[in-house]
Amino acid sequence: MKVVLPFIAVVVLALLALVGVTLAHQVEFFFGVIVPYTAVAVFIFGFIYRVLQWAKSPVPFCIPTTCGQQKTLPWIKHDKLENPVTTLQVVGRMLLEVLVFRSLFRNMKTEMTDGKIVYGSEKLLWLAGLAFHWTFFFIFARHFRFFFQDVPSILSMMEGVDSFFQVGAPLFYMTDAVILGAVTFLIFRRVYLPQIRYISLASDFFPLFLIFGIALSGILMRYMFKVHIVAVKQFAMGLVSLSPIIPQGIGAIFYVHLFLICTLLIYFPFSKLMHMGGVFLSPTRNMANDSRMVRHINPWNYPVHVHTYAEYEDEFREKMKKAGLPVEKE
Amino acid sequence: MYNSGKIIAGLAVFFILAALPFLLNLGKANAKIEPSIKTPEINAMPVKQCVESKEFMRAEHMQLLNDWRDEVVRNGNRIYTSKSNGKQYIISLQNTCMKCHSNKKEFCDKCHNYMAVKPYCWSCHIAPKEEKS
Numbered sequence: 001m002k003v004v005l006p007f008i009a010v011v012v013l014a015l016l017a018l019v020g021v022t023l024a025h026q027v028e029f030f031f032g033v034i035v036p037y038t039a040v041a042v043f044i045f046g047f048i049y050r051v052l053q054w055a056k057s058p059v060p061f062c063i064p065t066t067c068g069q070q071k072t073l074p075w076i077k078h079d080k081l082e083n084p085v086t087t088l089q090v091v092g093r094m095l096l097e098v099l100v101f102r103s104l105f106r107n108m109k110t111e112m113t114d115g116k117i118v119y120g121s122e123k124l125l126w127l128a129g130l131a132f133h134w135t136f137f138f139i140f141a142r143h144f145r146f147f148f149q150d151v152p153s154i155l156s157m158m159e160g161v162d163s164f165f166q167v168g169a170p171l172f173y174m175t176d177a178v179i180l181g182a183v184t185f186l187i188f189r190r191v192y193l194p195q196i197r198y199i200s201l202a203s204d205f206f207p208l209f210l211i212f213g214i215a216l217s218g219i220l221m222r223y224m225f226k227v228h229i230v231a232v233k234q235f236a237m238g239l240v241s242l243s244p245i246i247p248q249g250i251g252a253i254f255y256v257h258l259f260l261i262c263t264l265l266i267y268f269p270f271s272k273l274m275h276m277g278g279v280f281l282s283p284t285r286n287m288a289n290d291s292r293m294v295r296h297i298n299p300w301n302y303p304v305h306v307h308t309y310a311e312y313e314d315e316f317r318e319k320m321k322k323a324g325l326p327v328e329k330e
Numbered sequence: 331m332y333n334s335g336k337i338i339a340g341l342a343v344f345f346i347l348a349a350l351p352f353l354l355n356l357g358k359a360n361a362k363i364e365p366s367i368k369t370p371e372i373n374a375m376p377v378k379q380c381v382e383s384k385e386f387m388r389a390e391h392m393q394l395l396n397d398w399r400d401e402v403v404r405n406g407n408r409i410y411t412s413k414s415n416g417k418q419y420i421i422s423l424q425n426t427c428m429k430c431h432s433n434k435k436e437f438c439d440k441c442h443n444y445m446a447v448k449p450y451c452w453s454c455h456i457a458p459k460e461e462k463s
Contacts, residue, residue, distance in 0.1 A: 040348075043348070044345065044348050044349065048341050048344070048345065051337065051340070051344075052331065052337070052341075055331045055332060055333065056331055056332070144351065145446040147351035147355070148351070148354065148355075149355070149358065149361065155446070156446055156448070159446075160448075166450065168393075168396060169392035169393055169396035169449075170393075226389035226390060227389070228388060228389070229445060230363050230441050230445065233363075233444060233445060234361075234362075234363065237360045237361075238360050240351040240352050240355045241355040241356070241359070242352070242356070243359075243360060245360065249385075277344070
């Protein structure tokens with residue numbers, strides 16, 4: 001159920017856009033103007049809202065997770081990246097985490113072999129995750145040629161790298177193949193491995209199917225059911241210059257692609273996809289392990305009313321003496 | 331809010347990146363892009379007709395040119411039979427396509443520049459000479 005339902009949801013969303021724009025052209029205004037603006041607004045402000053909510057939660061303890069030698073005596077080598085003590089070292093650690101998923105690189109698999117638990121290295125998830133996120137970023141950045149009148153040369157360079165082998169026309173993008181492969185692996189992994197299937201939820205499958213749908217509709221649009229691409233750019237430029245137009249004859253598959261992306265944007269702030277912002281806000285990663293140098297004060301702390309022994313003795317001294325109890329001050 | 335300095339700086343970066351297309355295009359007019367087919371050769375044609383229909387050419391011209399290249403270079407076949415009107419054409423970029431569309435700047439480059447597409451036709455072929463406009 002948790003696999004099939006998200007799949008059906010994505011198919012229904014795609015069909016909704018497909019049938020919608022083929023039935024009536026007025027619907028294009030809904031799918032082409034109202035939905036995209038709503039989606040961008042929900043994405044940006046929802047994202048900011050979620051981060052602000054997180055920022056309101058205090059971090060009571062100094063809890064970085066470390067896996068290297070802590071800074072100690074000068075002749076013991078300090079592992080600066082795995083056990084950072086300064087902000088700069090934390091930045092280095094965060095960069096490795098965000099750009100190359102360093103903690104996932106240490107991912108292990110656990111198996112029972114001959115009645116014994118065996119731990120082994122498991123790099124495939126790291127590799128597929130890295131391939132997926134980087135190709136997603138590449139594809140995302142490439143799309144910005146639709147939003148700039150003069151396309152920055154860095155985008156043209158990325159496109160040149162992506163279509164380096166010059167296969168076919170329009171040129172085949174390597175990232176298109178890689179992202180489909182990587183998403184397929186990530187879905188397959190959740191279905192195939194019993195432990196992972198057990199802990200997977202519909203909210204794990206839905207974004208994967210959704211992104212698969214977005215990638216697939218984009219690839220079909222580029223190589224198979226071609227759309228009026230100049231009109232697509234005019235449409236995109238209309239959206240971003242806040243004077244939306246709906247050019248005629250773009251092609252229905254474009255609206256499928258657009259609607260799935262809008263769904264992703266709207267879904268984003270409510271979902272696990274917020275790990276995009278969350279990775280920067282996880283205390284186990286972004287704190288320096290300096291608890292022996294700097295006192296971490298729990299922001300929850302309130303002034304506690306204390307009653308020391310000296311005060312206690314002052315209060316009861318006479319009674320204690322009468323009862324024959326020893327007192328510190330006569 | 332805790333660590334408000336860092337959080338607000340991070341969110342500002344996010345907002346600027348996310349809203350960049352909107353911020354950069356604020357108040358800019360949307361250009362109208364239409365490739366020009368006003369050349370002496372096309373103007374002289376009684377029926378203005380390319381090797382295939384306009385819609386097909388608009389969507390598939392890159393595919394067609396790619397197929398043409400493969401036909402000529404790999405199979406030695408220089409004859410193309412149109413799918414829309416059954417007429418036969420000589421497969422040649424410089425002598426067939428560019429004979430009518432002699433205005434590369436106003437025809438090819440217009441959309442390609444707008445879309446930031448750089449076809450590699452002209453790294454082998456000789457682009458038609460045009461007086462600078």
